[in-house]
Amino acid sequence: MVSSRxxxxxxxxxxxxxxxxxxxxxxxxxxxxLITLYYQWENWRSARELKTAHQRLVERxxxxxxxxxxxxxxxxxxxxxxxPVVEQWLHPNGEGLKYTIPENAFLPPGFIKPPIIxxxxxVASQVDFTAWAAGxxxxxxxxxxxxxxxxxxxxxxxxxxxxxxxxxxxxxxxxQREAYRKAGANPYEAAAPNVGNVNTAVRDLALHLxxxxxxxxxxxxxxxxxxxxxxxxxxxxxxxWLVGSLFxxxxxxxxxxxxxxALGRPSWNEEGLRxxxxxxxxxxxxxxxxxxxxxxxxxxxxxxxxxxxxxxxxWSATEGLRFSADDGSWYKPTEGIxxxxxxxxxPTGWHDANIAFFVETYLDMLGPKGExxxxxxxxxxxxxxxxxxxxxxxLDWNMRRKIGAxxxxxxxxxxxxxxxxxxxxxxxxxxxxxxxxxxKHGVFPPSLAAVKDxxxxxxxxxxxxxxxxxxxRLEKDGYLLWSLGPDAKDDGGxxxxxxxxxxxxxxxxx
Amino acid sequence: xxxxIESTLRAQRWRDPPPEFxxxxxxxxxxxxxxxxxxxxxxxxxxxxxxxxxxxxAACWLLAFFFxxxxxxxxxxxxxxxxxxxxxxxxxxxxxxxxxIERLADELLQPQHHGVIPPL
Numbered sequence: 001m002v003s004s005r006x007x008x009x010x011x012x013x014x015x016x017x018x019x020x021x022x023x024x025x026x027x028x029x030x031x032x033x034l035i036t037l038y039y040q041w042e043n044w045r046s047a048r049e050l051k052t053a054h055q056r057l058v059e060r061x062x063x064x065x066x067x068x069x070x071x072x073x074x075x076x077x078x079x080x081x082x083x084p085v086v087e088q089w090l091h092p093n094g095e096g097l098k099y100t101i102p103e104n105a106f107l108p109p110g111f112i113k114p115p116i117i118x119x120x121x122x123v124a125s126q127v128d129f130t131a132w133a134a135g136x137x138x139x140x141x142x143x144x145x146x147x148x149x150x151x152x153x154x155x156x157x158x159x160x161x162x163x164x165x166x167x168x169x170x171x172x173x174x175x176q177r178e179a180y181r182k183a184g185a186n187p188y189e190a191a192a193p194n195v196g197n198v199n200t201a202v203r204d205l206a207l208h209l210x211x212x213x214x215x216x217x218x219x220x221x222x223x224x225x226x227x228x229x230x231x232x233x234x235x236x237x238x239x240x241w242l243v244g245s246l247f248x249x250x251x252x253x254x255x256x257x258x259x260x261x262a263l264g265r266p267s268w269n270e271e272g273l274r275x276x277x278x279x280x281x282x283x284x285x286x287x288x289x290x291x292x293x294x295x296x297x298x299x300x301x302x303x304x305x306x307x308x309x310x311x312x313x314x315w316s317a318t319e320g321l322r323f324s325a326d327d328g329s330w331y332k333p334t335e336g337i338x339x340x341x342x343x344x345x346x347p348t349g350w351h352d353a354n355i356a357f358f359v360e361t362y363l364d365m366l367g368p369k370g371e372x373x374x375x376x377x378x379x380x381x382x383x384x385x386x387x388x389x390x391x392x393x394x395l396d397w398n399m400r401r402k403i404g405a406x407x408x409x410x411x412x413x414x415x416x417x418x419x420x421x422x423x424x425x426x427x428x429x430x431x432x433x434x435x436x437x438x439x440k441h442g443v444f445p446p447s448l449a450a451v452k453d454x455x456x457x458x459x460x461x462x463x464x465x466x467x468x469x470x471x472x473r474l475e476k477d478g479y480l481l482w483s484l485g486p487d488a489k490d491d492g493g494x495x496x497x498x499x500x501x502x503x504x505x506x507x508x509x510x
Numbered sequence: 511x512x513x514x515i516e517s518t519l520r521a522q523r524w525r526d527p528p529p530e531f532x533x534x535x536x537x538x539x540x541x542x543x544x545x546x547x548x549x550x551x552x553x554x555x556x557x558x559x560x561x562x563x564x565x566x567x568a569a570c571w572l573l574a575f576f577f578x579x580x581x582x583x584x585x586x587x588x589x590x591x592x593x594x595x596x597x598x599x600x601x602x603x604x605x606x607x608x609x610x611i612e613r614l615a616d617e618l619l620q621p622q623h624h625g626v627i628p629p630l
Contacts, residue, residue: 026560033570040577050584064589186596188603242611250618296611302593303604305585309594352584403601409608411615 039347046349046400049356057301057359060366066298067185071240073175080170081235085160090173097174098194105197106154106204113207114147122480122500124260127210144214151208158208161231162223170230171238187299192239195232195247202232202251206258213262214506221262222272228255229279237288241299245292246414249285249421256424263431264478264506270439273432280429281458286374289418290366297362300407304355307403311344311351342399350399358404367415371466374415375486381413416486419463420499423483426460427470427501430481434503444479448472464488471498478503 058064076082089099104111114132119125133143141149153159172193174182183189205228212220233255236248259276268276343350367373367380433451438444445451448469455469462470464484471482471493481501482493491497556564 026563030563030567033567033574037570037574037577040574040581044577044581047581047584051582054585184597186603188600188607189597243614246611246614246618253620296607299607300604302596303601305590305593306596307601309590406601407604407608409611409615411611412619414615414619417619 039349042347042349043352044349046347046352046356049360050352053356053359053363054301056363057297060363060369061294061298064298064301066187066295066302067177067180069240069295069298070177070180071171071175071238072177074169074171078167078169079173080164080167080230081172081238083161083164083167085157085164086231087173097191098196101195101197101201103197103200104204105201106151106157106208108150108152108155111150119257121495122482122502123504124257124264124502126261126506127207127214129214142215144211145216148211148215148217148220151211154205154208158220158224158227161227165223165226165230169238170234172235172244176239176241185302187241187295187302192241192243198232198247198251199254202228202254205231206254209258209262213265213267216265216267218267218269218272221265221267222269222275225259225262225272225276226279228258229276234279234283237283240291240295242292242296242409242411245289245418248283248288249414249417252283252285252421252425256421256428259428260424260431260501260503263428263435264504266505268432268435268439270436273436277429277432277458280425280432283425284459285418285421285425286371286415286463289414293362293366293414296409297359297366300362301355301359303407304351304358304403307343308348308351308355339399339402343403346399351403353400354402354404356404357401358407361404361408371461372464372488374419375464375488377413377415378486419483419486422463423470423499424501426458426463427481429458429460430455430470430472431503434479438505444474446474470501475502475504478505 054064061069063069080086086099089101091098091100107113112132115128117126117128127144127147129143129147132147136146138146172195174191174193176190179190179192180187182191205224209221209224209228212224233248233252236244236251238244361384364380364384365377367376430448430451433454434444436454437451448455460469462468462483464486465488471480471484471490473480473493479502480493481503483499484490485498487497489497493500559567
């Protein structure tokens with residue numbers, strides 16, 4: 001007997017009976033039960049990880065609120081960076097602000113910059129006055145004096161800046177905390193200052209200093225040294241963020257190089273040396289780096305929490321994340337979409353685990369508190385690498401690590417750079433004391449004990465030895481200061497093993 | 511030989527048991543029956559679950575319940591709410607910040623300070 005029903009209906013009924021039976025139902029129920037169990041387990045273990053990481057964050061940094069952690073403002077009348085001459089460089093740049101320093105702002109028109117002899121073995125780089133003077137008719141004038149005369153007062157900017165040196169602070173505008181508040185606490189929307197042409201401006205100011213010192217212009221040497229330190233390096237420390245810390249380390253390095261060169265010239269007086277010491281002693285480069293990294297950890301933590309709390313309200317919280325590099329293969333876009341779906345509909349624990357991973361890894365990079373903690377930076381970095389290799393082998397598809405890993409910057413060992421900057425800063429402070437001693441007694445002392453009283457107000461210990469000053473020994477025409485460096489071994493000032501700072505007195509007028 | 515082993519029993523005269531005995535036995539039987547009736551109704555619900563799945567499913571849901579109840583509050587609720595109220599903080603901004611830092615670190619720091627912290 002042939003059924004009256006159409007063939008397709010019979011097939012559909014057969015399929016429905018095949019699928020919608022009791023066994024399939026129970027299979028689905030078991031699967032749902034297992035998924036529920038996985039979600040609960042994932043939430044449970046990740047919440048524990050996040051709780052521990054959050055506690056560690058608060059213990060290490062002192063807060064989980066980056067607005068409170070941001071640097072407060074200073075009144076304009078106390079702010080060197082709020083001088084009218086600096087504010088004229090300030091321009092709105094979209095939602096942010098930009099300080100646009102005109103090109104060659106500190107150099108007279110048509111001035112030809114001299115070549116610089118590179119630094120080596122701890123000796124500062126120097127201006128090649130001879131090369132600069134070659135082919136010029138200086139009419140018997142010494143090259144350094146001629147250059148100093150040509151540079152003049154930096155198009156009238158140096159006296160205007162020198163007039164504000166009595167202001168105690170130098171802080172970028174807008175003030176970081178205010179900028180964060182205005183942006184509703186979104187650190188990435190906050191108006192961060194952007195200083196253009198800063199490298200050129202610092203080098204040009206440094207040239208003024210080197211030329212003034214070589215020419216024996218005591219007053220200009222003193223004021224230019226202070227302007228050089230305050231205008232960009234000090235102001236860069238006024239925003240606690242990693243970009244500012246990197247900027248500070250770099251521009252301080254440029255300023256320190258010029259100061260080292262200038263201190264080798266007998267163009268200083270007692271007052272100038274003391275003011276230079278006071279200015280140098282205001283900042284601790286390791287502290288600046290730590291604050292920058294701490295802020296980055298805090299804002300990254302906040303970003304993770306924001307994604308966690310808002311990802312289910314729309315796609316925006318995850319759509320910017322490139323979960324897979326587009327290599328042209330057909331499955332990569334699909335992989336990206338599936339990953340985003342996973343973060344939207346998957347367990348909240350995945351977000352918690354990512355935030356915990358980010359915070360824990362960042363705090364590992366940051367290390368413990370303490371002045372000599374930076375020395376373990378390399379070991380911490382290697383431990384992280386090992387951990388990554390062992391634990392996070394399959395990072396590409398590990399939903400518990402992907403977002404955290406994406407947010408972690410690969411920046412190397414920043415503390416080494418900061419420690420070296422701090423060592424150079426302290427060498428300059430010590431060099432001021434030694435120069436004062438030389439001015440009084442005609443020679444540098446045989447040991448640093450002779451200038452101990454002079455250095456009392458300043459922390460001048462070797463960054464690698466919290467209880468001792470850097471190594472010191474007299475050399476021909478100067479002296480050598482050295483730090484143990486990151487290996488914490490005293491190699492007696494050996495090149496490439498210790499941090500070196502060499503003073504070579506240059507009394508000839510060039 | 512075909513011995514009828516029940517013949518002796520059959521040969522005995524049947525005597526009705528005494529009423530006290532019947533009453534006692536009946537009461538006891540009624541008491542015993544009442545309790546299993548309630549249990550079986552409960553068991554009837556579980557009987558719906560296939561026998562091999564009963565224990566694993568029970569363990570699964572009990573564990574899920576345990577995890578649910580003992581999940582700690584990682585971040586205080588007030589903190590979470592304040593973070594959620596932030597203006598859109600897109601991951602693209604997070605990544606742009608990371609890239610800016612990496613570029614600056616590469617540009618500004620001398621090569622000897624480019625350390626071993628790996629790209630994770």
